[in-house]
Amino acid sequence: MDELRRFRLALGAWAGGGPRADTAAVAARELAGGGLRTAVLVEGGSDLAALETLAARHGRDLGAEGVAVIPLGGATNIGRYLDVCGPPGLGLSLAGLCDVAEERHFRRHLxxxxxxxxxxxxxxxxxxxHVCVADLEDELIRALGAEGVQQVIEVQGEMRAFRTFQNQPAQRERPVEHQLRRFLGTHSGRKALYAQALVAHLDLDRVPRPLERLLTRV
Known part of the structure; x- marks a missing residue:
């Protein structure tokens, strides 16, 4: 297990509280002392996949640069992670990404x-x-266009599954962009898979602003 993964696990146990929190805090502090300078707090695994894929396309290895991208497991956990990563805890430089509907949680706890x-x-x-409108999937769909996203779905071997999804009664009358956004979130792990695949397919001059600005910041 690499040090970044160990740091994420220790940080999660510390932020979660409970009987292991003190031990996890010691481990997180030790691992952070190895050169970690910035914690990027994101809502989930799809944000992590997108940011690391975009960084790689620019020839960057965030972990090697001392940047840890930390999935929160949901925006409502931002307060706990700010307590352990920010001024009350490790005192790291901070950055982050959230959906517009969750912006209030970030504002309040910052x-x-x-x-x-x-x-x-x-x-x-x-x-x-930085704030995605409405979320990362929506940003990527608008950046690539519906045709571009469907090309990625085809490459992933899921076009038949998408056509079946489109024919569901609840989806038939919706715009294709809405269908795509919903499809990307229908199965566990699909959001992260497509976050990586869509960013890999994206022209670098069409990267969604929140993602581009966040990478520039760190």
Missing amino acids: ERVGLGADLTGAGLESLGF
């Missing part, structure tokens, strides 16, 4: 740990936190 007051969207960006 303010709580002393990283801002009455934060606006511009204020969040100045701190390194």
